[in-house]
Amino acid sequence: MLTNLNTIFSQHPDYAIAAFNIFGYEDAAAVVAAAEELKEPVILMANRDAVVHMPLPVLGKIMTHLAEQASVPVCVHLDHSTSFDTIREAIEAGFTSVMFDGSQLPMEENIAITKQVVDYAHPLGISVEGEIGSVGYSDPSIQAKTVFTEPEDALFFAESTKVDCLAVSIGTVHRMEQQAANLQFDRLKEIRDKVSVPLVIHGSTGVADSDLTKLSQSGAMKINIGTSLRMAFGKTLRKAMEENPNAYDRIKLFQEPMKAVCQTAKMKMQTLQYK
Numbered sequence: 660m661l662t663n664l665n666t667i668f669s670q671h672p673d674y675a676i677a678a679f680n681i682f683g684y685e686d687a688a689a690v691v692a693a694a695e696e697l698k699e700p701v702i703l704m705a706n707r708d709a710v711v712h713m714p715l716p717v718l719g720k721i722m723t724h725l726a727e728q729a730s731v732p733v734c735v736h737l738d739h740s741t742s743f744d745t746i747r748e749a750i751e752a753g754f755t756s757v758m759f760d761g762s763q764l765p766m767e768e769n770i771a772i773t774k775q776v777v778d779y780a781h782p783l784g785i786s787v788e789g790e791i792g793s794v795g796y797s798d799p800s801i802q803a804k805t806v807f808t809e810p811e812d813a814l815f816f817a818e819s820t821k822v823d824c825l826a827v828s829i830g831t832v833h834r835m836e837q838q839a840a841n842l843q844f845d846r847l848k849e850i851r852d853k854v855s856v857p858l859v860i861h862g863s864t865g866v867a868d869s870d871l872t873k874l875s876q877s878g879a880m881k882i883n884i885g886t887s888l889r890m891a892f893g894k895t896l897r898k899a900m901e902e903n904p905n906a907y908d909r910i911k912l913f914q915e916p917m918k919a920v921c922q923t924a925k926m927k928m929q930t931l932q933y934k
Contacts, residue, residue, distance in 0.1 A: 661726040663755040664734050664786035665823055667700045668857050668880055675860075675875040675931045678702035678736060679924060680885030682709045684721050686892060689917045691725045691733060693924035699932065700732040701924075702756075705749075706739050706885065715745070719752030734786070738883070746776055750785055758788035758826070766791075766812065773820040781821075788881075791816040792828035794861045810849040817854050824857040824881055831862035842870055844877060851878040859883065864890075868930045875931040884927050888920050895919040 667676055681687045681703045694701035703722045710718070719735070726733035736756040737749040746757045759776045761769030773789040780787050792808030808827040817825050827850055830842040851858060857880035863871065864886035874882060895916040899906070906912055 660729060660732055661723055661753075661755060662700075662732045662734055663784060664702070664736070664788070664857075664881070667702070667732050667734055668824070670732065671700060672880075675879045675882045676700055676702055677924070677928045677931055678704050678734075678738075678859075678881050678883045679888055679927075680704050680706050680709065680738065680883070681718075681722060682712065682889075683718075685913050685917050686888055686920050687722055687725050689920035690888070690924045691729050691731075693921045693928065694731050694733065695729060696921075697925060697928055697932075698731060699928055700734070701928070702734045702736050702881065704736045704738040704883065704885075705754075707741075710737075710740075710745065715748050715754075716752045719749065719754055723753040723755075736786075736788075743772065743775060743779075747779065750780060750783060754785070756786040756788065756823075758790070760790050760826075762790040762793040762806070762826075762828075766816070770816060770819045773816075773822060777821050786823040787820075788824045788826060788859060789816065789820055789822040790826035790859075790861075794826070794828045794831055807843065807846060808850060810846070810853045813850045814853040817856050822856060824859050825854060826859040826861055826883075829860070831860055831865060842866065842874070844873065847874075847877055847879070857881060871927070871930040882927075882931060887923055887927060891919040891923040892916040 679690045705718050722735045726735055734756050735754050737754050738758050739760045740746050741760050749757055759773045761772055777787045791813050793806040829847045859881040860879045861883045863882045863884045899912050899915050
């Protein structure tokens with residue numbers, strides 16, 4: 660069933676919900692299958708790479724159709740958008756949640772544009788995520804430095820924008836392939852004690868499974884994971900092609916990678932459900 664972030668958060672307030680980056684039908688279907696097997700909600704996300712690769716109306720139809728047919732709550736979320744026009748296009752394409760990423764902007768500008776998004780999205784029943792502080796990237800070609808979130812800034816931003824959830828920077832790094840992130844749980848607690856809106860952790864592939872569980876126990880409500888699924892799909896596809904060098908039918912070649920994505924998604928979701 661297609662829903663927004665607020666509904667999922669209200670129905671499942673005791674542990675974090677996994678949010679997975681999606682690049683097409685294959686991984687979207689695999690993630691929904693994982694959620695249905697576990698009978699748990701899930702968030703399908705389209706990041707900037709996905710939006711560049713596939714038009715939002717096409718990607719939106721794939722994701723929202725799967726969400727509507729699912730037996731569990733599924734939110735369809737636009738991740739890391741820096742454009743109001745792209746956000747509007749995503750909402751028109753059926754997305755039920757959007758993120759404006761103003762983390763590289765001065766505080767005043769980040770607040771102003773995020774508030775503009777909130778004012779547009781909320782009357783339409785669309786959830787809005789903002790970000791204060793900045794989660795960097797392991798990829799040196801992406802110019803986004805890490806800036807840890809200050810608790811007072813998080814409070815001011817949340818109260819000024821009225822976002823539905825807030826992404827914070829406590830030590831994670833986007834696109835890490837090894838689980839080597841050094842998390843600042845004391846900083847997370849300080850933010851959690853001040854801010855009432857649900858908190859979001861980006862770049863969680865680089866987080867050890869035990870720390871994923873601890874994040875869920877410590878008040879994080881949305882955990883973003885992308886690289887883990889890409890690695891599962893890509894490595895399994897490479898193996899399938901090496902074992903079948905004359906194969907060319909991508910539908911057949913995609914079967915094992917889809918199973919690998921499903922298993923990886925299930926494992927990550929289970930690490931968050933400490934209940």
